[in-house]
Each structure stands twice: as C-alpha cells, then as structure tokens.
Amino acid sequence: MEEKLRQSLYAYWGWFKRNEALFIAGMIAGLFFAGYWGYLQVLPRAGSDDSALQWDAVYSAIKLFIFNGPDVTQEWPFILQVVRILAPFLLIYTAVKTLWLRAGEHISLFLLRFRYRRFVVVCGIGETGYRLALQYLQCSKKRVVLIDDRPMNPLVAKLNIMGAIALMGDALDGATLARARVASASEVFVFSGDDEKNVAVAKAIHRVVRTKSSSAESTGHVAADRPRLRCHIQVDTGEVAEIFQDHSFFNLIDDRLELRIFNRNVSVARNIMDKCAPDLYYRPASDQDEPMHVLFLGFGPLSQALLIQYALTAHYADFRKPSATVLCDDQCRRAVDRFRQRYTHIDEVLDLTFRFVDPQTLDPQSWKAMLEQQRFQLCYTALEHDVDGILAARRLNRMRNTMGVAPIHFVVCLNQQSWISEVVDDDFLPIEMDKTGLGAAVPIEYFETLDETITIDVVVNDRLDQLAVAIHERYLQGQIDAGTSRADNPSVVTWRYLPLYKKVANQRAAAHLDVKLRIALCRRAQVQAPLPRASFPPNSELMEVLAKVEHQRWCADKRLAGYRYGAVRDDVRFLHPDLKPWGALTESDREKDRALIREIPALLALIGQKVVSEVGVEVAAQGALVEEEAGP
Template sequence: MIAFLRSPRGRWFVLAGLWVVVIVLGIGGFIQQGREAGLHRSGLDTVYLTLQLATLDYDGSAGDMNWRLQIGRFVVPLMAASTVLITASIVFAGELNLLRIGRSSGHTVVAGLGDVGKRLASAFADAGERVVVVDPDQSLVAAATSGDDRLRGLVGDPTDPGTLARVRVDRARRLVVAGPEDARNVRAASAAATLAAGPTRGRPALRCAVQLTDAELASLMRATDLDSAGGMRLSYFSLHERAARSLLSENPPFTGAGDHPMVIGLGRLGRSLVVALGQQWAHQHRHRRAPLTLVDPYAGGRWAELTQRHPALAEVFEPELIDVDLAWPSADGVGALATLLAERPPSWVAVVVDDEPLALANAVFLHQRLPEGRVPVVVRMGSGAGLGTLLESVGGGTARAFPGVSVFPFLDRTCTVESVDGGIREQLAESVHEDYLAALPDGGTGTGLQRPWADLDDDERDLSRRRVDGIVGDLAALGCELVPLRRWGAPAVTLTDDETALLAEREHQRWYDDRSAAGWTYAATRDDAARTNPLLVPWADLAPAVQQTNLDAARALQPMLARAGFEIARASAGPAVS
C-alpha cells in the first residue's frame, strides 16, 4: 500500500480523491450557508460557488463561512499547489531524468532489457549499485523503471556511441550488455571501448560484461578476461553454460550403478548440459561409457554437431537418439520414447526445452510413465514462480503434487551479480568447488563445504579462489597459460613428470602457507578444534603415499580445467622445467 501511494499513479489517485472531498464539502457548505441565510439558490448556483472555491476565486461575500467552507478554503490552496507540482514533475520528468543520468558516476549501466537484462538490473540494484538502464524499446524501459526508484532509464540504441555517452559510460563502474542478439551485444561493447579509451582521470577501468547466447562462442572469448587491460576490461558470459553447471550441482545425475541420464531438448541449454554431463561422467568413471538418451526434433544432427566440437563425448556416452518434436509428435517418435521408458528407463531426466508449458507437460508425462518418486525429473522454468508453482505442495501441505519432479529456475540461478561480475577467476573458483562436489562418494551434498556454491559464505568460497590463484601461478612457473577449451577430447599439452612434480609441490606449499596463516600447526594427529595437522611439513618430509596423492591431483588438473572450459597451452616464451 505504501509503495502504491509513493508511485505517480498512486499520488494521482490520492489527489483526485481529495478534490472529490473538497467538492463535496463545498457543495454541502454552500447548501448549509444558503439555508441559514434564507437564500434560495438553484443547484447551478451552488455548483458555480463551489467552482469559485476550487479555483481560489471565492471572496466569501455570499454569506457566513461555516465549518465545511472553512476547511475547503484552507485545503484548496494546498491541493492546487500539489496539482501544479505533480503536473510539472510529469512535464519535466524526462529532463530531470536526463539531468540525473548526466551527473552519474561510478554507476552500473545495463544495456538490453529483455528478461535477462531486466533481472540483472534489479539484481545490481538489490546489491546497492546505482543502475542506469538503456534499450531502444520505450515500453521495456518504462516497464523496468516503473515503480522502482532505484533505476534510471534512457530510450536509445546501446550500439550508438552517442547513447552510451548520454548514460555516462565513460564515468561508469560497469557496463553489462545483455541483449538477445550476440552481434549487437558485441557492437555495443565495441562502442563502449571507444568511449573508455578517452581520458580516465585516475578512474578504474570500465568493467564490461557481454552476454553471448552461443555458449561455444562465449567459451572461446572468455580468455580475454585473463589479459584484458587499458580503459576497459572486457569479459563474456553465457547463461546457458553456467546454468548447466548449476543444474548438475543442485541435481546430481550420477548416483551409482545403473546411471542412465536423459536430456529432453537440445537447445542452447540442452547442448551445454550434455557436455557438462560428459565431463562429469569422465571425471568419475574413467574408461567407462554410460548410456545417454537424447530427445529432440533433431537429436541425430545435434549429437553429430556436439561430437564434432567435443570428440570426447563419443568416448564417454553410448547415445540413444530419439528424433521427436514434442510439440507435434509423430507416432514413430512417441512409440520409440514409450518403448525406451518401458524397457530401458532412465535414472535421471532433465527437461530443458525453452517452451515452459511444453516442458511442464512433458515432466508430468514422464512422472506418470516412470516409477513414481524414484527417478528424479528436473524441468527448466524461467523462475521458481509462475508455472513452476504447479509442482509444489498440494493445498499448502507437505505432500507434493508430483513427487520426484523439481524445478530448475533458469533466470533465478543465472541472472545474478556473480554471474557477470565475478570474472574468469570467480568462474574457475566455482568450477573447482563443483568439481569437489562431483567427486564426493555419494555424488550429493550435505553440510560444511559439501554444499552448492550458492549456499557458501564468502570465507568458504575463498578456499576455492585461492586454489585458482595457485593454479594460475603454478602454470606461469611452467611457462604455460590458460586458454579457452576449443574441443574437449582433442589432444592437449602433455606435462612432463618433472612439471607434474613441480605442480604438486607448489600446490602443497600453497596449502601449507594457507593453513599456517590461519593458525594451524604441526602435530602427529589431526585435531580440527586445536588446528593441528600431521601434513604441515615441507614437501620433502611428506610420506611417499601422501606425495603420490598430490601427484595424482596434479595429473587431474587438466581434466578439471576442461570441465571449467579451459585448457593449458605453452606460452610463446617463459620458463620451462627440464
């Protein structure tokens, strides 16, 4: 109610209501005045006098002022002033908005106000940032800023340097380009780079995060965040790639014998999910292939495309491809799917088609065909609200409408400050933690650090961040660097035994320094309460079995980086270990 009264529409309703009250008081007051003075006034005379009162033109000569007229003549000037002020605020709102935007500094600019851009703007505002939004569509700007005083909006083309200059990108802290078209997003970033190349006057570089809907393209472009410099630090992010990792972290697909995942829908999210599934399986089960069912109108073609880009997928999965359009299914496609569910049922299902009603309908269909509650079914929804609430409890109780079917809220999980603002090291740190969760014996989560990344506090996340810093430094010591992973399964850099030993020794030294700085000391037995650990000794003093464990972890570094979307490359020049 308070928010409504503070809105422009609410103020107009209040003002109109008060004018009605004033008119009622005026009419009643003049009727009473005429009756007490013995005057016979017509209805039109009473209305005319009331209008005089409302327009501040009544001089009181028509008779004595009763209490109704006394209230009216004192309230009317305030009402008139309020009306003028509100009207002026509407007339000059655009100019005032431009003036406020023009004075902005250290703010966040969000360009592109589709579902992603609007949510990101709200997320940054929730984080305490001053946000300016820009989009060519006036209705989208109005929808984003209406009722939210934290957002300033400008209608304009973000690929136009003039528009970016008006939102003061040159003085902004951050630019987030979140439009639906990759080409336009890149052009907007290019225009911003031109403005950021001007005099900075000691201001930090503009941090520009660009959304690319093509996860493969985003993966290839991400390395720019590792070495970008100058007036603008440029990074690229793919919500589909991040969503795939988040979905698997929240819904572990591999729990033991008989693992058989099924993915329904091979759009951008579905393809990213298949790659992430393959990398996770390869990490947990070396030299073993798993059955995988893919359902899509073009399942065969999508699989061929995926294996061409990522050859390792063919070594990880034994695919069963069902070409069926779930919106307009053929008899053969439905029959193949029904046979599979009856004879070779999956152990885990992800329904990730973009059409939410279609996704929900297929999730319910699978719930009816699979053993109830025993096969997890994850269905992609835009958010946890809306259609996704149909899967929640019945009548507010604890019983779920469809046991075993859960919602993955795509936009809720991906449209966050961390998704675009963490940089590549933050993304690698999250991948390190997700890799740790995937390696747990039961493939699940629990307490302590055995929780999804989103549930960890900042201190707990720092453990993974320091691990990433150590990896970058260790590779530099070998004369190597991180580059985007082009093709998962293609030949990679082969590290020598000496290089692997150096990585293991440096990682142990990093862990030793980290634990020592936290107050841990050496003791023959480990005691977490007393902060003692028998491994707090130099590398040379470690038992051979412990050294071997660290060497195995160093050898597993490249597969872990591949799961995060990176690989190791030899630098053009640098130190080498012989």
C-alpha cells in the same frame, strides 16, 4: 524483519506508481465534492430557491484549488478546513508532475553527474535485462538507467514506474551512451539478446570511455585511484563465446574499463548442476551399483550447456563413464552434428546416445521400451517453451507411474520468457539441496532459470565463482612462495587479470568439489555453523579414491577442450602426456592429484567455510526438529 519491511514498502510504492493517475483523479474528485458539501453548509441561503446556492458552492469549491478561498473561516466545518489545505497542494503536485514528465529525463540524467559510480546502465530490456534492473531497483541504492530502442516496450514502462530512468535510443550510438553517462557508471550490462549487437555495443562503450578518459587526462582531472567501469556483455552462443574467450579485446582490463563476458546458458547450467546435481538424487559407490544414466529432453543451447556440465562433473567412485541419452525432434540433427564437431572427443568422456523423437509425442510403447532397456536416475527437461517442458515431464512421469516403473526424478528448466511463467510460478516450490522430500509419485522439480541466475549475486558478485577464485588464489600464493614471477608463468596474476580460458578451467575444477565431498559423505558449511569440523579426506583409502576421481575429471576436462595423449606436452597441437589411465601415471603425477584433495579444507577456509560430516548434519537437523517439537 527489516528486509520484509523494505520489501513491503517497495510493493506499496510500486502499487502507487502503477495507479498514480487514478489515485490523483480520485483525490481531486473527493476534495471537490467535500468542498462542495462544505460550502452548502456555510453559504447564506437566499429565499426558497436553492439552485443559486448550489452553483455558488460549485464555484467556491473550484476556487479552493487555486488558493482563492476566504481568509476568515471561523464557522467552517472541519472537512472544509481540510479541503482548503489539501486542494491547492494537490494541484501543485499535479503541475510539478506534469512538468517532470516533460523534463524529468533530462533532469535525472543531469543529476547523474553527482552520482559517480553510484548508478548502473542496462542496454536492452528483454527478460534478462529486465530482471537485473528490477533487482537493482528493489535491492540496491544505485540508480538505474535503461537504454532501449523500442518505444512501446512494456518492460521499460514497468521499470520506469518503479523509478528507473528510461532513455529511448540505440546503444550503438555514441551520443546515446554519452547521454546515459556510461563512462561514470559502476556497471554497464549489454543484454540486448543479440550477441553480435552486444559485441558491437561493447566496442562503442569502449570508445566512449576511452574518449572521456583522454579528455580527463588532458585537463588533469583524473584520479589514479578512481574505480573502473565494469561492462558485462551477454554472449549466449557457445561458438561466439569460444571465439572471444582468448580475444585480446574481451580480456581487456585497464584503469577505466573492465570487460566481462556473460554466457547465460552456461551460468544457468552451472547453477542447475550446483542445486540439482545428479549425485544429489543417486550416487554410485562401486561398479556393482547401477551406472549413472541421465535423460535430457530437447537439444537447445541450455540443454547443450547442461550436457557439458554433466560430462565435466559426473565422475564418481565407480570410475565408469557417465551415460546420457538425449531425446530431441528430427530438426535437431544439424545441431547434433555441430555439437559433435565442436566436442570431437565427447565419446571418450560420455556414453552419449541421441534418439530423434519429439518428447511431446513419444508413445507409451516406445517409452516403456526405453525404460526396460536402461534405467534413468534423472531427467533434465530443457525445451524451448515452458508449457512444452512442463507437459512433457508430467506426461512421461504419468506413463511411468502407470507402468509401475521405479521413479525418475525430473528437473524442468523453465525459460521464463512467456506469460505462462508469471501465471504458474507461484505453484513451484523453492529448490532444496535435500532431495529426500520429493514424492515418489510426482518427483518433479521446477528450476526457474532467470529468477535463480539473473541476480546481482550471480552476475555481478560472482557467487558461482567463489570456489574457483579460491582455487586460483591458493595456486597464486604457492607460485609466489616458490619465487615464480609473471615473466616465468603468465598465470601469476590475480583472478581479475586471469585470461578467460584459465578462469573456465578453475570454474570446472570448483564445480566438482562438492561431488568429491559427497563421495566422502561430507559437505561444506559456514565456519560459524554449530557443527564439528570433519577430517578430510577421512582416511587413506578414500584419499586414493578421490585422487583417482580427480584425475578422471581432469582428463574429461582436457578431452572436452580438444586435448589427446602425447608423449610431450604441446598446447599448440593439444597434446598432453598425463592423458592416460590412473594406473599408468607415475607416483609423482599421482601425488599432484592427492595434493589437490588435501587442499580442499584450506580452499574452503578462504571463503569462510569448513568440511562437515553428512552424518553430523543429519544429527543436528534431527536435534533441531526434536527441540522444535518439544517447544513451549
């Protein structure tokens, strides 16, 4: 209730800020005419000619705005009393507002010196930066400072109306960063949309913070326990992010600054594979079932990130390689070649097929031939333009209905970077983990990528990394208990200081945990949920299945990272002795995978969750439904 009230207040305040000039003009006009009408009632009449009286009333009404009304008003009507009080204060408000528009930016920036670590700075106000700044304005008490070099940027104007401090300038300029007081902010988001510029801005921020820290240390005004600034750098190009994954600068964490790379496409793909994972729609239990085969429309950066997440997580109890088919136009051939060069062992992980045909112009005969050749359980639509994605999914589904073919579930990934998203997004239902409610005729879901992913919870609070952090904390505790130090093992550090490539390995392990639970007909729930805790793994047979699945997942991860089999481990040459089938592993190596399965309940306990049976969840849901129907 309190949250709804706050959202309503924000909505009303936003409306007032957007229409403030019109509102003030209307108030002035209303008070003037009310004063004019009031004076017509109280001014003495002189003869039969009322023209002089009307001019006197106009002049007297104007004087009310400058505190120049009469002192004695005993016979005045009530409306004139109200005008006499409100009119001058409205004029004062307008004057102060005008002065604020001229000097407000300087005053607001000056006041930031008293809000140490209680404001954020967003550099570059595109769709990504805009949504994150909007989240802070609506859901946080922190002030928001915007840095943008486009004076006519409408997104900056919207945020400014809602209370953000807009600073026009280039974030590469150290003077602009100093004016925005980035060194005193709690978070800085470098989201210009240009990867190279974002990296350069991060270097500029580092220089500003280092200069201020040196100055503070020289004057003795630095406290050892002061919180550090966290700088989030958007790097969306996969190759660029990979270059900086091991770079010393982007693993920088010192007493004043922590740099963090944010890859929007990877974060969106992880979020989609969490809420719209293939096995939520279909789960092969043995090699007697239809194999998992997913269709991808388009081959842009998001589609590539989705394909990798699919290759990492689509490992089930049938132990077969997952299959994927990509439909993309002929212009994607170069992107396909580069993708295959980057992931040279992709075919060892995934049965991957590319068909160079535009999904928008695929004719019914070709579509029918594809569906007769293989069965697709799911289709991810990740085209560049939202209109194309929506129309392609609806067109292919309509043709499938006409042919009488079994349903294919469509997940349309909306980029939300054009006006169409604002027009149609109110018609899209929220994404639900339970897919049984999807209609057979139109099994289409619309995943609003920015609304679902560009949030404080995901970008700042690492919601997608909760399980990955728990995995590392459990590993860290085990190493400490065994007496291992950082000198013996560089990974014996907290999550914050863990190198980025090791974080990625933990993220990939965490991404498959829910798949394992679903294979065992389980899921996770909050500890306080009124559901009985389930034994996990349920039995020794499932233990072997899950351990074998985990080994298959681990092999896929290593192969996608470029590793191949070698009798002796050599990380320089990307060789690993465990990259072999489950049957060829020693019993001690198999026990490592079993130990990981046994750890799952303890990992969930670290984040306040437990393992529950899917059957128990269904029974509880049915009980709640019966109770609701039998209500008063």
